[in-house]
Structures are given as structure tokens and as C-alpha cells.
Amino acid sequence: MGNRKIVSEAVIKRLPRYLRYLCELKNNDILRVSSKELSLRMGLTASQIRQDLSCFGEFGQQGYGYNVEFLFDSISTILGTDKGFNVIVIGAGNMGRAIANSESIQSRGFKVTGIFDIKEELIGSEINGIKVLDIKDVKEFIKTTNVDIVALTVPRERTKEVAENMFEYGVKGLWNFSAMELTLPKEIIVENVHLSDSIMVLGYKINNN
Amino acid sequence: MGNRKIVSEAVIKRLPRYLRYLCELKNNDILRVSSKELSLRMGLTASQIRQDLSCFGEFGQQGYGYNVEFLFDSISTILGTDKGFNVIVIGAGNMGRAIANSESIQSRGFKVTGIFDIKEELIGSEINGIKVLDIKDVKEFIKTTNVDIVALTVPRERTKEVAENMFEYGVKGLWNFSAMELTLPKEIIVENVHLSDSIMVLGYKINNN
DNA sequence: TAGATTGTTAATCGATTAACAATC
DNA sequence: TAGATTGTTAATCGATTAACAATC
Numbered sequence: 001m002g003n004r005k006i007v008s009e010a011v012i013k014r015l016p017r018y019l020r021y022l023c024e025l026k027n028n029d030i031l032r033v034s035s036k037e038l039s040l041r042m043g044l045t046a047s048q049i050r051q052d053l054s055c056f057g058e059f060g061q062q063g064y065g066y067n068v069e070f071l072f073d074s075i076s077t078i079l080g081t082d083k084g085f086n087v088i089v090i091g092a093g094n095m096g097r098a099i100a101n102s103e104s105i106q107s108r109g110f111k112v113t114g115i116f117d118i119k120e121e122l123i124g125s126e127i128n129g130i131k132v133l134d135i136k137d138v139k140e141f142i143k144t145t146n147v148d149i150v151a152l153t154v155p156r157e158r159t160k161e162v163a164e165n166m167f168e169y170g171v172k173g174l175w176n177f178s179a180m181e182l183t184l185p186k187e188i189i190v191e192n193v194h195l196s197d198s199i200m201v202l203g204y205k206i207n208n209n
Numbered sequence: 210m211g212n213r214k215i216v217s218e219a220v221i222k223r224l225p226r227y228l229r230y231l232c233e234l235k236n237n238d239i240l241r242v243s244s245k246e247l248s249l250r251m252g253l254t255a256s257q258i259r260q261d262l263s264c265f266g267e268f269g270q271q272g273y274g275y276n277v278e279f280l281f282d283s284i285s286t287i288l289g290t291d292k293g294f295n296v297i298v299i300g301a302g303n304m305g306r307a308i309a310n311s312e313s314i315q316s317r318g319f320k321v322t323g324i325f326d327i328k329e330e331l332i333g334s335e336i337n338g339i340k341v342l343d344i345k346d347v348k349e350f351i352k353t354t355n356v357d358i359v360a361l362t363v364p365r366e367r368t369k370e371v372a373e374n375m376f377e378y379g380v381k382g383l384w385n386f387s388a389m390e391l392t393l394p395k396e397i398i399v400e401n402v403h404l405s406d407s408i409m410v411l412g413y414k415i416n417n418n
Numbered sequence: 419t420a421g422a423t424t425g426t427t428a429a430t431c432g433a434t435t436a437a438c439a440a441t442c
Numbered sequence: 443t444a445g446a447t448t449g450t451t452a453a454t455c456g457a458t459t460a461a462c463a464a465t466c
Contacts, residue, residue, distance in 0.1 A: 010457070012413055016406035020390065034423060046423090047459050054425060062424040063466040079409050080416040087408075094307035101303060104365075104388035104405040110412070149411060156313075173415045175408055179313035181229065189418060191411035195402065196313040197225035199296075199384055200288050202358060202400035203319070204221055206382045207289040209398060219433070243447060255447090256435050263449060271448040272442040423466085430459070437452075442445105 007055045014052055015075055017042070019108075022072040034065035081109035086146050087175075090162060091153035092117040092125075092132045095177050099151050100127045110149070114141055142169045149173040156180055163190075216264045223261055224284055226251070228317075231281040243274035290318035295355050296384075299371060300362035301326040301334075301341045304386050308360050309336045319358070323350055327363075351378045358382040365389055372399075 021042055025033055035046040042049075053059055059074050060066040076082045087110050089096045099105065100112045115127055118135045125132050133141065141147070150166045152159060152174055159178040166174060166188070173189045176182055179196050230251055234242055244255040251258075262268055268283050269275045285291045296319050298305045308314065309321045324336055327344045334341050342350065350356070359375045361368060361383055368387040375383060375397070382398045385391055388405050 007417075008457075012410055013406070015413070016403065016409040017390075019409070020388065020403075020406075036423080045459060047461095048457090050423095050425065051458075058425065060424055061466060062464070063422045065423065078413070080412050081409060085408075085412050085415070094303050094310060098303035098307055099404070102404060105408055108405050108409055110405075110408055148415060149408070172418070173411045175411055179229065181226075187418075189411060189414045191407055191414070193402070193404065193407055194225065194229075195308070195311060196317050196319075197222070197229075198400055198402055199294075199314055199319055199358070200225040200228070200290060200317055201221055202382045202384055202398060203289045203294050204224070204287070205398045205400070206294070206357060208216075209381070209396075217433075245447080254435060256437095257433090259447095259449065260434075267449065269448050270442060271440070272446045274447065421466105424464085426462090426464100428459105428461075430457100432457080433455085435452105435454070438450090439448105440450100441448080 005055065011052050011055055015079055016108075018049075018052075019072065019075050019079070022068055022075065025068045026072055030068055032065050033068055033071075035060070037065070076109075079108075084109040084111060085148040086111055086113045087149045087151055088112070088114040088116065088138070088141065088147050089151045089153065090116045090135065090138065090166075091155075092119075092122045092127060093153055095153040096151070097127050099153070100130060113145065113147070114138075116141075139165070139169055142166075142171060147171060149175055151175040151177070153177045214264065220261050220264055224288055225317075227258075227261075228281065228284050228288070231277055231284070234277045235281055239277055241274050242277055242280075244269070246274070285318075288317075293318040293320060294357040295320055295322045296358045296360055297321070297323040297325065297347070297350065297356050298360045298362065299325045299344065299347065300364075301328075301331045301336060302362060304362040305360070306336050308362070309339060322354065322356070323347075325350075348374070348378055351375075351380060356380060358384055360384040360386070362386045 035049040039046040039049055056078050059071050089099050089112055092115050096115060100115055112130055115130050115132045116135045116138045117123060117132050122132050123134050150171050152162060154162055156178050159180050163174055163182050163184060167184050171188060176190055176192045179194055182190050184190060244258040248255040248258055265287050268280050298308050298321055301324050305324060309324055321339055324339050324341045325344045325347045326332060326341050331341050332343050359380050361371060363371055365387050368389050372383055372391050372393060376393050380397060385399055385401045388403055391399050393399060
């Protein structure tokens with residue numbers, strides 16, 4: 001299911017950013033926006049915005065521009081955030097807790113339905129109202145409840161093993177926070193958040209500014 | 210100072226990834242690698258690896274390939290991680306603590322030298338051996354010690370104000386974890402980590418796989 | 419109606435890939 | 443020497459930008 005046309009990675013990555021700006025316009029009670037106006041705010045070209053949106057349909061009107069709320073809702077639908085995703089977090093450390101507590105993630109339709117850890121002292125505690133469960137029970141949890149995404153925040157040395165298990169259990173998406181490459185079959189989507197990569201890019205730019 | 214040739218964003222973003230793979234080779238006591246071998250491991254073309262590296266100099270040898278350790282060190286130098294960067298964290302919440310505790314960040318030459326928060330109950334506590342200081346003292350801290358990068362993990366509504374202060378205090382780089390766009394003068398480099406953008410891209414890919 | 423702005427086609431630009439002489 | 447592999451130039455591919463007819 002889903003859109004069959006292949007849309008480039010670059011376009012997909014811009015969608016959440018559009019959503020962010022549209023949300024801001026909405027919060028300021030702005031009803032309409034042209035590609036020109038939006039391009040000025042976002043620092044890209046009006047052409048690119050129109051080209052990007054045209055990958056998914058027609059959302060504007062000649063002479064008028066785009067209805068902010070309609071465009072926001074449309075992009076939400078494209079991203080699937082209107083339907084919602086169930087997320088479990090494996091690893092109840094600082095990063096896991098940050099995810100479980102993130103308002104911006106929840107506000108986009110991602111619901112943390114479970115948190116798992118291996119440490120005795122963490123099991124049974126609560127994070128943002130969600131009980132931390134024993135990692136031993138994660139297989140059963142995935143089999144019996146609907147889990148779309150697994151956020152992986154376990155120590156580096158455990159990442160590979162846990163990731164492979166998740167694939168085996170039929171999880172559709174892995175959100176990997178370990179500074180480690182995961183090579184898994186293409187049936188499971190892996191999205192990496194390599195914090196150290198990000199800060200290294202920042203370091204490079206500082207030195208070469 | 211630094212390299213005057215303008216290197217494209219795409220190339221820069223691949224550098225930390227090269228470093229990651231080279232580190233792994235090093236750990237497995239592999240002394241040499243050809244662009245072909247590396248390309249197979251990394252899932253890109255040998256051509257691209259050679260093209261990327263050629264932006265910065267000549268690191269290989271015909272008929273031999275690349276000395277793993279030398280290439281690792283060279284890329285470290287390009288990224289400036291050999292010299293080291295001092296980082297302060299503003300916001301001692303889960304994300305701030307995750308940064309202060311991250312081994313992968315520290316192993317790449319980024320040293321957390323201070324953590325700041327506004328909350329009375331956090332001030333004076335220790336995170337990874339670093340004392341949490343009062344946000345009121347951050348200006349003085351920046352003026353008197355060498356701070357290269359500020360990691361911003363404060364709540365959304367405080368982000369803009371703190372970011373502007375950091376610019377004013379002469380900080381060179383901002384590592385922004387808020388789901389908010391920062392528009393600051395180009396003298397200060399901003400690198401964004403928008404976790405919600407990342408999980409939305411994952412959601413899209415799951416739906417359209 | 420006149421002005422504004424879309425969606426799309428064509429042109430341009432930049433990034434990736436292929437090819438190959440140089441040489442270890 | 444023969445084989446391997448670099449760094450670089452040329453060719454290709456894809457993404458961004460410009461232009462414009464359609465139309466609100």
C-alpha cells in the first residue's frame with residue numbers, strides 16, 4: 001500500500017520541515033500562503049516548493065496560493081502522521097527517556113506504547129506514565145500488540161543483536177541511535193540518528209567557516 | 210583559517226561515516242583497504258570514495274590502496290576532531306544528560322566542559338562528573354573559558370532567546386535539539402538535530418515501502 | 419477584467435559514476 | 443614485469459531553478 005511513485009530522499013526529508021513552518025503559520029492564524037512567501041521564510045526557492053508538492057498532488061490554487069491548514073493536513077497525510085504510529089523504546093537510558101518524553105514526537109502522531117530494559121533496577125519504574133518492562137518480554141509484546149517502530153537506544157555492543165531480533169519479530173521500522181551501521185534486509189526500514197556524525201559536521205563547519 | 214576550497218555538504222556529511230568504517234577496520238587490525246573494498250562494505254561506489262577524498266588531498270597509493278590508520282587520521286584532521294572541541298550543554302534534561310554521557314561523542318574529540326540549567330533542584334548535581342551550573346553564570350563561563358560549541362537542549366519556548374544570547378557571547382557553533390528553526394547570522398554555525406523530522410521520514414518510508 | 423499564482427515543462431546546475439593514464 | 447589501484451578528467455544522471463501557459 002501507499003504511494004507508488006518513487007519520491008527522492010531529498011524531497012521526503014523536506015516534508016517534515018514544511019510541516020514545521022506550516023504549523024507556525026497556523027499558530028499565528030495565517031490562513032493562506034503562496035509558494036513565494038513560504039520560500040522566503042524557509043530560505044529556498046518557490047520553484048522547489050511547488051516541484052516538491054507536485055510529487056504528491058495538487059494542493060494549491062492559481063492566484064491564491066495554498067490554504068495553510070489544508071496543506072498542513074495534506075502533508076501530514078502524506079507522512080502518515082495522521083494515522084499514527086506505535087513506537088516502543090528499547091533501552092531506558094537518557095536517550096530512551098528523552099524519546100519517551102518528547103512532545104514534538106508525540107504531537108506528530110507517534111505514540112510510545114512500551115519501554116524495555118535489561119536492568120533490574122529500571123524494570124517496573126515509570127517514564128512519562130509508561131511502565132518500563134523487562135526486555136525478556138519484548139517478543140511477546142510485539143506479537144500481541146501493534147508495534148510499528150522500535151527506537152533502539154541500547155549500548156553499542158548490544159545493538160546488532162537486538163536489531164536482528166526486531167527484524168525477526170516482524171517490526172517494520174528501526175530508529176537507530178547507536179553510532180553503528182546496521183545492515184539488515186530491506187524489508188525493515190532503518191533510520192539512523194548518529195549524534196556524533198552531526199556534531200562532527202558542526203565541528204568541520206566551525207573550522208572552515 | 211582552514212580549507213579554503215568549498216566542499217559540498219554531501220561530501221562533508223559522508224566524512225564521519227568513513228571514519229566509522231575505518232575505525233571498525235582498525236579495530237579488526239586491518240592495515241590496508243582499497244576504495245573498492247570500502248565501497249562494498251559501505252554500499253557506495255569506489256568512484257565516489259576516491260572523488261570525495263580528492264577534495265582534501267591524496268591519501269592513497271596506486272596498486273596498494275589506503276593505509277587504514279593513515280586515512281583515519283587524515284579524515285580526523287579534516288574534521289578537526291584531532292584538535293578537539295569544548296562543548297557546553299544548556300539544559301540538563303534527558304537529552305542534555307544523554308549528550309554529556311555519550312562515549313561516541315567524546316571519543317571523537319568533543320569534550321563537555323560545562324552543563325547549565327535554570328532549575329534549582331538540578332544546579333549543583335553531577336552528570337558524568339561534570340557539575341550542573343546555574344544558567345545565570347553561562348555568560349561568565351563562556352567569557353572566561355574556551356567554548357567552541359553549545360548544545361541547546363532547553364524547552365522549545367526558551368530556545369530562541371538562549372540561541373540569540375549564545376551568538377552575542379561569541380559562540381562559534383550551536384547544536385540545536387529543539388524542533389524549531391533558528392535564524393541567526395551566518396557567523397554562528399547551527400547544526401540541527403530534529404528528532405521528530407527523523408522519525409517522520411521513517412514513518413513515511415514504512416508506509417511507502 | 420487584471421493581477422497573482424499555480425502546476426508543469428524545459429533549461430541549468432551540481433553530484434555521481436565511468437573511464438583511463440599514471441604509477442606503485 | 444604484471445596486476446592492482448590510485449587521482450582525475452569526461453560522461454551521465456538527477457535535482458534544482460527558470461519560464462510560462464492555465465486559471466483562480
